[in-house]
Amino acid sequence: MHFEYTPFLIPYIVGGITATAMAVVAWKHRGRPGATALCWLTLATAEWSLGNAMELCSVELEAKLLWSNIEYAGITTVPVAWFATALGLSGKGEWLTRRNTLLLLIMPAITQAMVWTSGHHELMRYNIRLDTSGPVALIAKAYGPWFWIWTAYSYTLLAIATLRVTRATFGLPGPYRAQSRLVAVGAITPWAASVLYISGLSPLHGLDITPIAFLATGIAGALAILRYRLFDIRPIAWSTIVGDMDDGIIVTNFEGRIVAINPAAQAFTDQSADCVVGGDAADVMARWPLAARALSELTGSSGESSLEIADEDVFLEFRFWPLLGPGESILGKIIAIRDVAERQRTRAELVEQHRALAAMEERATLAQDLHDDICQVLGYLNVRLQSAQAKLAREQTAAVRSDLESLIDVVRDAQAEARSYIRGMIGEASPEREFVSRLQGLLRDVESRYGICTTLTVPRGSSEGVVGHAGELQLFRIIQEAATNAGKHADARNLWVSLKLSRAYVEAVVRDNGKGFNVADEAALPSSGGCGIGIMRERADRLGGDLTLRSAPGEGTEVRVCIPLKSKFNEGD
Known part of the structure; x- marks a missing residue:
């Protein structure tokens, strides 16, 4: 086997090296849809291009035929690999099962057999000879019937794949329109070159310029991945988002960059798609700090979260879901923004009804307590005073003096009991008990009553009085409700309560490791859960704070409340 140099080698070698480099880049992103298939596509292209270079520099016909046969390993792999890449990039990778892949490879396998046995039949090619009329010696041949069958099959796969990728990427908004143009150029260029070669219209007479055209594919693909982050953006199909939804929808990728935003979300954020697509979602959510923080805490997590925020004249609900790909891999997040002012009004009406019902129950309890305690004391005093009056009439002054001293003790005890009862009714702490001490007492009660281990x-510094007396009272009631819910409903083994101070807020977090629930079903919870949550939200709102509820089945529940330090709501304290 002899070789000779020809300058026509250079573009084929450059194309092969470029395709190999592309394969390395694609392999580094193999966890993303379509990346593994692209790796095989570029490896097949490299084999095809480098094999063609060896064919060109070979001297004998037999050597050229050998390298031509070797090239067909890449030639027959490219259409299937490109088809698989297109399925991954357009979100249809689940179609590429083992069975379907084997079916796609039947035609390439038959073609390989036809190529290597072409000396015994004329199905693939015949009348093979060496053409030395041009600047470089080439194989001249006539094509047999199986070649045209294979060509029809490969062009069908190439056409379907190119159409699918083009349709998918042209749907991207904003700066990623450049990405779609690169993908289109990389897909169409080698396809057009193949048509020119087979039809005999190649600009380089007799040379198959298809591998050279794949140099454009390599450059376009490298730019799409390295400059426009092809695999970071495209796995999410924008077609899954309904553009005319009333809810605002923002889709982010795994790294938190915005992939797509529908018109409703653009209205909520006052920013256009051209401005925000490709940017950091945290920047867009910066006007709602609590929502931005909730999003950052969920980065890389499969959990869901929900919170409501008052924004000027509207009341917004934010929900965060993981965007799952093949094998439950996390591709990014879906953020839904909904105006829930009407629902908030309905909730307020329900809370008001609940408050009225609670007031009626409190009146009934108060009447019973007055009958059992105060009335009984007054009846006892009446009997004893009448007895003292009778003794006084009989001039039994010593006995009367003893009765009066006893009655004074009864009145003092009754007065202390009444004061304690009134403090309990209005939720006032005893003067000698500070806020942290009350929390410790609450958790000891939860431990003894429900058998939960609490922390x-x-x-480190004192947190007493930072939100005022009314703020401490409401904050204590929120923590008390959350802890009671954990004990009564969550089947939790552990309960954690933490306080955190910042320059502007005091934050309380109540977290358990119980059975959890779906936050979307909050309104459907029983009165002890749903309305209790509503009351907690109302207490937080009353202090100008925010309450966030996070839970999922099997993942416990977290209630987080932030209250401003000495806000205008506490100025009266």
Whole structure:
């Protein structure tokens, strides 16, 4: 086997090296849809291009035929690999099962057999000879019937794949329109070159310029991946988002960059798609700090979250879901924004009804307590005073003096009991008990009543009085409700309560490891859960704070409340 140099080698070698480099880049992104298939596509292209270079520099016909046969390993792999790449990039990778892949490879396998046995039949090619009329010696041949069958099959796969990728990428908004143009150029260029070669219209007479055209594919693909982050953006199909939804929808990729945003979300954020697509979602959500923080805490997590925020004249609900890909891999996040002002009004009406019902129950309890305690004391005093009056009439002054001293003790005890009862009714702490001490007492009660192991974490410095007396009272009631819910409904083994101070807020977090629930079903919870959550939200709102509820089945529940320090709501304290 002899070889000779020809300058026509250079573009084929450059194309082969470029395709190999592309394969390395694609392999580094193999966890993303379509990346593994692209790796095989570029490896097949490299084999095809480098094999063609060896064919050109070979001298004997037999050597050229050998390298031509070797090239067919790449030639027959390219259409199937490109088809698989297109399925992955357009979100249809689940179609590429083992069975379907084997079916796609039947035609390439038959073609390989036809190529290597072409000396015994004329189905693939015949009348093979060496053409030395041009600047470089080439194989001249006539094509047999199986070649045209294979060509029809490969062009069908190439056409379907190119159409699918083009349709999918042209749907991207904003700066990623450049990405779609690169993908289109990379897909169409080698396809057009193949048509020119087979039809005999190649600009380089007799030379198959298809591998050279794949140099454009390599450059376009490298730019799409390295400059426009092809595999970071495209796995999410924008067609899954309904453009005319009333809810705002923002889709991010795994790294938190915005992939797509529908018109409703653009209205909520006051920003256009051209401005935000490709940017950091945290920047877009910056006007709602609590929502931005909730999004950052969920990065890389499969959990869901929900919170409501008052924004000027509207009341917004934010929900966060993981965007799952093949094998439950996390591709990014879906953020839904909904105006829930009407629902908030309905909730307020329900809370008001619940408050009225609670007031009626409190009146009934108060009447019973008055009958059982105060009335009984007054009846006892009446009997004893009448007895003292009778003794006084009989001039039994010593006995009367003893009765009066006893009655004074009864009145003092009754007065202390009444004061304690009134403090309990209005939720006022005893003067000698500070806020943290009350929390410790609450958790001891939860431990003894429900058998839960509790942990309380407080700042090193004193947190007493930072939100005022009314703020401490409401904050205590929120923590009490959350802890009671965990004990009564969550089947939790552990309960953690923590306080955190910042310059502007005091934050309380109540978290358990119980059975959890779907936050979307909050309104359907029983009164002890749903309305209790509503009351907690109302207490937080009353202090100008925010309450966030996060839970999922099997993942426990977290209630997080932030209250401003000495806000205008506490100025009266």
